[in-house]
Structure formats: C-alpha cells, structure tokens
Amino acid sequence: MTRDVITGATDALAIVGDPLAQASTPRLANDRLKARGIDARLMPWRVAKGELNAVVAAMRAIRNFRGAVVTMPHKRDVCGLIDELEPHARAIGAVNVLRRSRSGRVVGGNLDGQGFVAGLARAGESVAGKRVHLIGAGGAAAAIAFALAEAGVERLSIANRTRLAAEQLAHRLRGVWPKVDVVVDDATGAEIFVNATSLGMRHSDPLPMDAALIEPGSLVAEVVITPAMTPFLAAAAARRCRIHAGLPMLEAQIDLMLDFMLDEVSCTEV
Numbered sequence: 001m002t003r004d005v006i007t008g009a010t011d012a013l014a015i016v017g018d019p020l021a022q023a024s025t026p027r028l029a030n031d032r033l034k035a036r037g038i039d040a041r042l043m044p045w046r047v048a049k050g051e052l053n054a055v056v057a058a059m060r061a062i063r064n065f066r067g068a069v070v071t072m073p074h075k076r077d078v079c080g081l082i083d084e085l086e087p088h089a090r091a092i093g094a095v096n097v098l099r100r101s102r103s104g105r106v107v108g109g110n111l112d113g114q115g116f117v118a119g120l121a122r123a124g125e126s127v128a129g130k131r132v133h134l135i136g137a138g139g140a141a142a143a144i145a146f147a148l149a150e151a152g153v154e155r156l157s158i159a160n161r162t163r164l165a166a167e168q169l170a171h172r173l174r175g176v177w178p179k180v181d182v183v184v185d186d187a188t189g190a191e192i193f194v195n196a197t198s199l200g201m202r203h204s205d206p207l208p209m210d211a212a213l214i215e216p217g218s219l220v221a222e223v224v225i226t227p228a229m230t231p232f233l234a235a236a237a238a239r240r241c242r243i244h245a246g247l248p249m250l251e252a253q254i255d256l257m258l259d260f261m262l263d264e265v266s267c268t269e270v
Helices: 025-035 049-061 087-092 112-122 139-150 163-176 231-238 247-261
Strands: 011-017 040-046 065-070 097-100 106-109 131-135 155-159 181-184 192-195 219-222 242-244
Touching (some): 011 025, 025 247, 097 247, 112 139, 112 247, 139 155, 155 163, 219 231
Parallel strands (some): 011 040, 011 065, 131 155, 155 181
Antiparallel strands (some): 065 097
C-alpha cells in the first residue's frame, strides 16, 4: 500500500507559475503518483517573472528535486535559463516540463500540444484534414500549433493580439511543416476554433474573438482549465457549437509529464 506521508526519502516535484490558485496539476499529479506507488510529491511554486532565474539555480542544487511542470508566464523565458532543450521544445520555443538529471543538469521538454490533440481524440474529435483557427502565439499556442500541423490539419490560421508574434510563429511552422497551409488572422472556412490564450480565467476578460463569427456546429476548444465553462465556451454553446474544455489537455499529459520528470530516477516503490 502506498504511504500518504512525506519522509526524508520523498522526491520533490513542482509546478512553477504565477498565478497558481486555479491549477489542477497538483491534485492530478499526486493522485497518479500515489496510484503508481512512487514516493514523490508535486507542490505549487508561485514564482514571479523576475524570480525565475534564482528558482532554476535552486533546482540544480536541490538533490531530491526531480522535475517541474512549467506554466504561464514562464514557458518561453525558462528556455534561456536551463541546460538543454529537447528537439521538440527547441522548435516550439517553449517548455512546459523540466527534469533534473542526476548530475544536476536541467532539461526542458514540451507536451502541451501532444496533450491537446490527445484530449480531443479522447473526446472523439480528430483534427486531421480540418481547417483550424488558433488564437494566441505564446508558449501553449506554439506547442498546439506544431501538434496540429503534425496531426495533419489542412489549414491553420493563427491570430494574436500582437500580429508580429503570429507572423513569427507562422514562419516557424512553415519551415517545419511546408505542406500545411499556414496563414495569419484569416478564419475563413474554419471548422475548429482554439483559444490558446489565458483570456477566460477571469470573468471580466474579453472574449478571445467575436463568437458571432463562429458558424454553428463548429468545434470550439479551450486551454483555460478554470473555470471549466469559460465565457468563450458559453458563447459558443449558445451558438449551437460543440465545445471542448481545457482540462482534457492536462489529463491527457499527466502521465507523460511524470514519465518525463522521473525519467532518470529509480523511484522508491512504497
């Protein structure tokens, strides 16, 4: 039977971001660690942007620290602070999971996009051959964009508050996936709409796009986890669209994240 107590032999994991009050990762990860009989616990580390460098340095020094989930606003900034980026994370330009090797090297990967596509698949939704409008060009959006291209979308439109960021992401995508039609801010004919921004975490947030532009019957998906029913999803449901909340993206990658963080660790079975 797995012990619930933390001992001197317990390995430390974290989720690093700000804010974190809404985060579901600690509960999901610790439930999975317990189910897998692994003596490790994941804790929330609320870290402001200016403090990230010191936290990464501490990761190298804490010998029972094994890895971290990285969330906003750190997914891009952490890339320049760690020792190694896995190829997928390097192409995306963002990291959402770290591990500390036995030697103290900190390695970054990115599973956001894989989790998003897998979450859709679990809900019976395929993106292959579809026309997708993606809102956002930050770390999560970039990961999702690359995963959508890899999964075989026909057309991908990228919109962002700062158009230059959308153009830069589109340029990187075309270099890796030249057969995908990648455009900027043109939702014409889109069948799937994805909010990959943080808009919707607060009820006072504006909608990421005008829901009146979304055709009834379209699929509208979120990356925001809390609240489960964001104003964007509510507006889409009112237009008789299929909706897909943010939690399945996280649920689909929890085990992948744990495997990544604990890859080089012979964890104690308890």
